Amino acid sequence: MNSKKVYIETYGCQMNLADSEVVASLLQDDGYEFTNSLEDADIALVNTCSIRDHAEQRVIGRLGEFRRRKSDNPDMVIGVLGCMAERLRSKLIDQLKLVDIVVGPDEYRKLSGLISAAFEGEKGIAVKLSRVENYDDIIPLRTEGVSAWVSVMRGCDKFCTFCVVPYTRGRERSRTLHNVVREVEQLVEHGFREVTLLGQNVNSYRDGDFDFADLLMSTARIDSNLRVRFTTSHPQDMSYKLINAIGEYENICSYIHLPVQSGSDRILTLMNRTYTIEHYLRLVDKIKSTVPGVGLSTDIIAGFPTERGEDHRATLDILEKVRFDGAFMFKYSPRENTKAWNMGDDVPDDIKSRRLNEIIDLQRTISLEINKGMIGQTYRVLVEGTSKKSDSYFMGRTDTNKTVIFPEGDFKVGDYITVKIYDANSATLFGHVVTKAGWVDVRIAVVA
Ligand code: SAH
Ligand code: SF4
Numbered sequence: 001m002n003s004k005k006v007y008i009e010t011y012g013c014q015m016n017l018a019d020s021e022v023v024a025s026l027l028q029d030d031g032y033e034f035t036n037s038l039e040d041a042d043i044a045l046v047n048t049c050s051i052r053d054h055a056e057q058r059v060i061g062r063l064g065e066f067r068r069r070k071s072d073n074p075d076m077v078i079g080v081l082g083c084m085a086e087r088l089r090s091k092l093i094d095q096l097k098l099v100d101i102v103v104g105p106d107e108y109r110k111l112s113g114l115i116s117a118a119f120e121g122e123k124g125i126a127v128k129l130s131r132v133e134n135y136d137d138i139i140p141l142r143t144e145g146v147s148a149w150v151s152v153m154r155g156c157d158k159f160c161t162f163c164v165v166p167y168t169r170g171r172e173r174s175r176t177l178h179n180v181v182r183e184v185e186q187l188v189e190h191g192f193r194e195v196t197l198l199g200q201n202v203n204s205y206r207d208g209d210f211d212f213a214d215l216l217m218s219t220a221r222i223d224s225n226l227r228v229r230f231t232t233s234h235p236q237d238m239s240y241k242l243i244n245a246i247g248e249y250e251n252i253c254s255y256i257h258l259p260v261q262s263g264s265d266r267i268l269t270l271m272n273r274t275y276t277i278e279h280y281l282r283l284v285d286k287i288k289s290t291v292p293g294v295g296l297s298t299d300i301i302a303g304f305p306t307e308r309g310e311d312h313r314a315t316l317d318i319l320e321k322v323r324f325d326g327a328f329m330f331k332y333s334p335r336e337n338t339k340a341w342n343m344g345d346d347v348p349d350d351i352k353s354r355r356l357n358e359i360i361d362l363q364r365t366i367s368l369e370i371n372k373g374m375i376g377q378t379y380r381v382l383v384e385g386t387s388k389k390s391d392s393y394f395m396g397r398t399d400t401n402k403t404v405i406f407p408e409g410d411f412k413v414g415d416y417i418t419v420k421i422y423d424a425n426s427a428t429l430f431g432h433v434v435t436k437a438g439w440v441d442v443r444i445a446v447v448a
């Protein structure tokens with residue numbers, strides 16, 4: 001038994017959160033214990049993101065804090081995991097002298113061995129990408145809760161020209177439907193009420209004849225009181241079968257994150273997004289008519305190479321046309337070795353900022369209008385925890401992924417309640433608890 005304590009800090013997307021739970025599971029099997037405080041740690045790991053330069057700079061800044069800890073405790077082992085490990089490799093060890101081990105997303109099975117070697121003074125690096133590793137046999141180590149992330153596929157083959165993910169995560173590969181379903185069944189037994197099926201492009205999920213819609217429906221059939229969410233969908237691969245499944249199953253949440261990136265076909269072509277705005281809008285029409293009241297969100301990049309005023313206006317135009325409930329909006333950040341890197345970064349930073357602010361302002365106005373329109377209505381909410389601001393308030397989400405804040409009452413975390421909305425801002429709804437909601441019966445559809 002080895003009683004060394006591991007501290008793990010996670011940056012980036014939900015895939016990274018899910019990976020940290022895989023890492024924790026692997027280390028627990030080898031006898032490691034965990035701590036929530038860097039001060040107590042014998043091993044400090046940071047699971048990193050490379051998506052934009054800013055994401056990497058945050059981690060570099062944070063490693064400065066790790067360095068101070070290490071000067072108090074020189075035996076502490078410091079490891080960098082995830083996408084930065086994969087992208088920067090030995091540079092992390094050479095340039096940041098404090099890093100002992102560097103492990104990419106497909107090599108976590110080697111981590112424990114590398115940690116042991118690091119305690120003997122050996123620096124270690126494992127960054128090979130795999131075509132098969134999907135940790136299908138590992139049950140992630142989760143803290144008890146209401147919601148769980150479940151990775152169903154890894155990697156990405158889309159090669160959008162701005163994006164590092166195909167390089168940091170490697171080729172697409174899926175877990176088996178059987179193992180995903182078994183994992184979710186266990187989560188239900190442990191009291192989880194919501195799962196989010198994860199992949200960079202879940203629509204590419206494949207297990208033999210089963211596609212993502214089949215996986216989603218199989219997961220939804222496990223328990224009608226389990227909410228099933230998923231992310232992320234690529235507009236090119238989103239099938240009508242999937243949209244119909246969302247419409248048909250009460251417990252598949254009526255919420256879709258569908259990144260559009262830009263409103264300009266010319267820019268979409270340069271981004272290698274492989275769809276047009278016409279295709280995107282047709283998809284949105286189909287979604288809105290099949291899933292009434294659906295929540296939609298998106299991702300936008302401002303200032304992609306060669307973007308002109310008219311392209312930017314086309315992006316504002318698509319926001320007005322679709323009226324997304326919310327959006328994640330970013331300034332373009334050039335990433336070395338991607339195709340767009342060679343297109344230059346010709347939109348000056350002040351113009352990027354101005355365009356981004358216009359996009360944010362417009363989206364905020366739209367979100368506020370939509371949310372104000374919900375005042376006076378009642379919604380079924382899953383109670384997820386106390387509110388960040390006050391322990392006498394709780395938070396939960398609607399089926400359509402809106403955050404709702406409401407006062408404490410005759411319910412507990414994990415219950416479904418009905419809440420009447422009395423106020424809203426662009427990000428949050430505020431409500432009164434009307435009643436505890438009854439259970440639902442899911443309509444069972446037959447999967448071909
Ligand atoms: N797989 C998801 C998104 C993954 S990354 C998808 O395809 O939609 C999340 C978001 O980060 C992207 O949708 C994109 O909007 C943004 N992003 C990715 N690379 C970026 C870059 N180089 N600069 C700015 N934003 C970027
Ligand atoms: Fe990146 Fe595009 Fe893959 Fe999303 S689909 S992870 S943006 S390459």
Ligand code: F3S
Pocket residue numbers: 011012013014015016048049050051082083164165168169
């Ligand atoms: Fe970041 Fe890697 Fe996720 S680059 S967004 S942590 S896949």
